[in-house]
Amino acid sequence: MQALNDLLAFQKDTEALAQVSGRLSWDQETMMPRGAGHQRGEETAALESVLHARRTDPRLGDWLAACEGQEMSQADAAKLRLIRRSYERSVKIPERLAVELARVTSLAQGQWAEAREKDDFAAFAPVLSRVIALRQEEGAALAGEGTPYDALIADYEPGTTAAELGAIFDAMRPRLVDLRARVLEKPAPKGAEGSFDEAAQMALTREIALAFGYDLNRGRIDKAVHPFSSGSGDDVRITTRTNPEDPFNSLYSTIHETGHACYEQNIDRSYALSPLGQGVSMGVHESQSRIYENQLGRSRAFTGWLFDRFRRAYGDFGIDTPEAFYAAVNRVQKDFIRTEADELQYNLHIMLRFDLEQQLIGGTLQVGDLEEAWNTRFAADFGYAVPKPSLGCLQDVHWSLGLFGYFPTYALGNVYAGCLHEALRADLPDLDASLAQGITTPATDWLRDNLQRHGGLREPRDTITHACGKAPDAEPLLRYIETKFSEIYYL
């Protein structure tokens, strides 16, 4: 038992330091003085170096070996499984590679921002090639029996493979492409009109976050350029942004981040500062943010209540009925940008990236050919041409950061959200009556009790299976999307 206690005590400090690192990132995006960037780089690097040393500390191996075969609780066994995975992974990556990756991606992020600004993919291509070479090397070091790309996916979504994801996506793609084409033949619903006071938007944002169960006693809401959620346990902060011409952006990005934040806040308190004390994977995390944002927040019942709330907050804003409001927040438009995509088109954006990044890491697509490959695929799935790279292959920061294997978890999160939504609707036949009054508690309580509180106790896929009572698949999401948009667009 001594080894187990020592291991868990050591891990607790590592988790606490990881929280400190998260707090630093939050500060950097919200509070840090502009001129402090260089110094912050040094501070972050020092902390990351401490974390790396702890994650590869040889004592971890000794403790893990000493715990082998011991009787222990389900929670402790899960903690050990996650510590072992992290340790075995970390020691496979040479420190030189880790340092080089940190250095090159930090450089690449700046060059990406500049290239996007100037709409010049060629300016970004050389550093992207270096990022890819380093991640290929990392993937190869980690690969074991799978492919390098599978090894990278495991960073974000342990227990799945490109083959599994590809099979899911291949089944979805033709149905979404088809539905998209039929929807876009119809007239587009009217959007909101006028100017929307930013203080009123922030006030509404706060009210809605609370309505979805966000605990402000253990969190806070600030403005930032990009909305995000940060931290675990008792300190989970979210950010939002406001746009005076678009009241929906701040609202729905806040509901999205509230979903992420509530997942973290609702994890069993006894798991705090242990490997179980965070959301189990990116895909499961995204399932929470998306179900809050879409299946709940963009439902007909909830938007009925929201329409009334909007009228009180903004007066006349160019939309006259709850039904028109419902159509407006679910409007499908010809557009290029993933982060602004509706529920129908979003997954098509992901599949495009998934296929291309798999080829990039696999070496079957060269960076020099990426822009053309992107544009060709976009035209095939969306039906029109990308006019410039800032609306195409330069739109996302992810690849500059080396985040290959991350994109598919967004679509997987949607698939999971579809399953969870089907299951909770079956358990809560009267949910719409609550949502129509702005009350989300039956749904958010269901998610807390069946999924969120368990944190990292089970593997990602098992987490969904446990909550839904059956294994996840894409059918519920597809049915939900097809039904919803067929109704809104009178197909």
Added chain:
Amino acid sequence: MQALNDLLAFQKDTEALAQVSGRLSWDQETMMPRGAGHQRGEETAALESVLHARRTDPRLGDWLAACEGQEMSQADAAKLRLIRRSYERSVKIPERLAVELARVTSLAQGQWAEAREKDDFAAFAPVLSRVIALRQEEGAALAGEGTPYDALIADYEPGTTAAELGAIFDAMRPRLVDLRARVLEKPAPKGAEGSFDEAAQMALTREIALAFGYDLNRGRIDKAVHPFSSGSGDDVRITTRTNPEDPFNSLYSTIHETGHACYEQNIDRSYALSPLGQGVSMGVHESQSRIYENQLGRSRAFTGWLFDRFRRAYGDFGIDTPEAFYAAVNRVQKDFIRTEADELQYNLHIMLRFDLEQQLIGGTLQVGDLEEAWNTRFAADFGYAVPKPSLGCLQDVHWSLGLFGYFPTYALGNVYAGCLHEALRADLPDLDASLAQGITTPATDWLRDNLQRHGGLREPRDTITHACGKAPDAEPLLRYIETKFSEIYYL
């Protein structure tokens, strides 16, 4: 050279982690959600444990030994001197004692706040006794040839002793007690009247901080319960508070913190994240905050400009002439609280604490007798009785935190400020003409060039000697105080 490079690289990461720790404290006082306190305790403890391990890392001893006798720059030699001092000090303190001190002072801080709230010294006495016992043990472990109390002083003001400080203070005390008695026989100047808009106070606060040279590109100003300055180098933040009935409190506490912050911001950039990259001692730090606040900010010339600024900001506020304004911001009142004391009485508050804490650590005063000893001494120096412990021995947080040896650096800072003021006035005969226009640059540039930029290059006392061209003593401060208050009070 390899040992020197390795040592300085290692130390750079330690300094960067210490900055992270400072950022966490700032967050805790300004931004942290209320419910995150317990978790933050774990995060802070994990980071402190990393810092403790680095400060006692045996490699430091090896590197220091390998560097012995090598040729190196003045700056590198100073860095090594400071690293050696920190290392030799840290390894003398058993880890058990360090952990116990952290645990007991964290407990004591809460009990102190409660006892002060309830005006019940007896409720605080037991935990204070434990804090004192631990600090006595620490002092004994560190003492070497000096006394345990001297060893504790060295934490805050290396190179001085209780005997030296006592000699300075003994020379000051009778002159201040006498002046104080004569001043308080005179009618008190009128204070500000009315209600002072908090947004206007914050705006003025910002303007004045900038006027004293604070660089907002490398800092920020927030509200907090207690004003403080935090961080070094490119990320130096200050806080302030506003009181709708008192426009002077937020103003002068901001100028005070600006003094601390400008010292940090003005240190030679090449010293960043090295042992030279922070203010050299508490006393020298306090000399900067006090000279900004008092010798400059409360000068007749500067308050003449400030009076005009106040009229524009607040309209009629019950003070009609620059001379009455000057008297108001320098008003001497019968009061009990150190932090609100004027320049004349402030040092008497410190001397009282210095004498009592020396006896507490020396074992000649028991905690059970502290309240009576405080009240007796207060009556002797101030001429009236302390009505309750929250206005007496429970007013300061310091002892609950174990900060014995810290108080005297406040008065030493005033003595240093007196010396620096004398020297800069000699170099800048026309300073008042600038101050009368709200321009502090000649004085703040002088302080930057002669003192601030050098950071930790020289020992504290040598830092003052270098700036002033002669060794510090209390005469300049006493002359300044006697002249100023004799004039204001027509003695």
